[in-house]
Amino acid sequence: MTEDPARKRLGRGLAALIGEMxxxxxxxxxxxxxxxxxxxxxxxxxxxxxxxxxxxxxxxxxxxxxxxxxxxxxxxxxxxxxxxxxxxxxxxxxxxxxxxxxxxxxxxxxxxxxVNDRTALELAIIENVQRADLNPVEEALGYQQLIDDHGYSQADLGQVIGKSRSHVANTLRLLKLPEVIRDMLVDGALSAGHARTLVTAQDPAGLAKRIVEDGLSVRQAEALAQMPAAREGGGKSSSSHEKDTDTLALEKLLTDVTGMQVSIAHKNHGGHLRIAYRTLDQLDELCRRLKQER
The missing domain is CATH 3.90.1530.30 (Conserved hypothetical protein from pyrococcus furiosus pfu- 392566-001, ParB domain)
Incomplete structure (x- = not known):
C-alpha cells in the first residue's frame, strides 16, 4: 500500500514543514x-x-x-x-x-x-500552538476543523502539533461546554484545567460562576464538581448561595488550608462539615496533618 504523503509530514513541526516546501x-x-x-x-x-x-x-x-x-x-x-x-x-x-x-x-x-488548504491550516495551528498564542477554545476549534475538513484522527493531530493524543482529546472536549463557559475561557476568567472539570457536571455554568467568584484552584474545582450537590445541580447547588457570609468565608478558609473542597451545613445548634477528597492519598495527607496538629 502506498503511504499517504501527508502522513510523512506528521510530527515534524513548523520548521520542518516550511523547509520541506x-x-x-x-x-x-x-x-x-x-x-x-x-x-x-x-x-x-x-x-x-x-x-x-x-x-x-x-x-x-x-x-x-x-x-x-x-x-x-x-x-x-x-x-x-x-x-x-x-x-x-x-x-x-x-x-x-x-x-x-x-x-x-x-x-x-x-x-x-x-501549499494547499490542508497544509496551510496545519502550519497555522502548529505556529500558534508552539507560541501559545491560541486560547483553549480557538485551539479546540482548530483541531475540530482539521478533523472535519481533512479527516484527521486524534492520534494524527497529536503527531502534527507535537502533543499527546490525550491532550487533543481533552482540548476537543471543551467544545461540549455551554457558550457562556467558552466565553469565560476566551476572556481568561477560566483556565482549560478549570473548564475540563466542568465537562461532565450537571450545572457547569453554575459551577463555573462559583469557581470564578471564590477564586478556586483546579484541584478545588475538581473536588467541588465531585460533590453530590454539584453533580445533582438544581436546588441543591443553589443552597450555597443561601449561606451567610461568615459560613462562606469559613468554607473558603478551610478549603484553602486543606486543598480539598469543604462544605458546612448548620442545623439548629449543630450541623455537619463535609470534606470531599479525590484520592486516598489526599485522605492520608489530611489524616497526617490532623495528627501533627494534635
Missing amino acids: DRPVETAERPRASADGRVPIEFVSPNPKNPRRSFGEADLADLAQSIREHGVVQPVVVRPSPQQSDRFEIIAGERRWRAAQRAGLAEIPVIVRD
Whole structure:
C-alpha cells in the first residue's frame, strides 16, 4: 500500500514543514515577492480559516511600537491567494501583519510557500500552538476543523502539533461546554484545567460562576464538581448561595488550608462539615496533618 504523503509530514513541526516546501512558486500568473522577500502590505490578507480569532489590543500596540523601532524581525509566512492572482494569503504571522499595519509600514518581509488548504491550516495551528498564542477554545476549534475538513484522527493531530493524543482529546472536549463557559475561557476568567472539570457536571455554568467568584484552584474545582450537590445541580447547588457570609468565608478558609473542597451545613445548634477528597492519598495527607496538629 502506498503511504499517504501527508502522513510523512506528521510530527515534524513548523520548521520542518516550511523547509520541506522551500522552493519557488512556479506558476507565472501568481504574484512574486521582491528579491529581498518584501511585498506591499496591502497585497497581503489574513487566512479566513486561521484558528486564531482574538488579538489583544495591548499586545498589538506593544508589537506595533517595537516594529516602528526595529521593523518586522521575523517574516510572515504566506502563500499565493487561491482567490486573487495578485494577492498573498497569510499562513503564519497574522499578528505581525496587523501590528505592521498599525506601525504604518508600506511593505513587510515574507516567506512565500505554495501549499494547499490542508497544509496551510496545519502550519497555522502548529505556529500558534508552539507560541501559545491560541486560547483553549480557538485551539479546540482548530483541531475540530482539521478533523472535519481533512479527516484527521486524534492520534494524527497529536503527531502534527507535537502533543499527546490525550491532550487533543481533552482540548476537543471543551467544545461540549455551554457558550457562556467558552466565553469565560476566551476572556481568561477560566483556565482549560478549570473548564475540563466542568465537562461532565450537571450545572457547569453554575459551577463555573462559583469557581470564578471564590477564586478556586483546579484541584478545588475538581473536588467541588465531585460533590453530590454539584453533580445533582438544581436546588441543591443553589443552597450555597443561601449561606451567610461568615459560613462562606469559613468554607473558603478551610478549603484553602486543606486543598480539598469543604462544605458546612448548620442545623439548629449543630450541623455537619463535609470534606470531599479525590484520592486516598489526599485522605492520608489530611489524616497526617490532623495528627501533627494534635
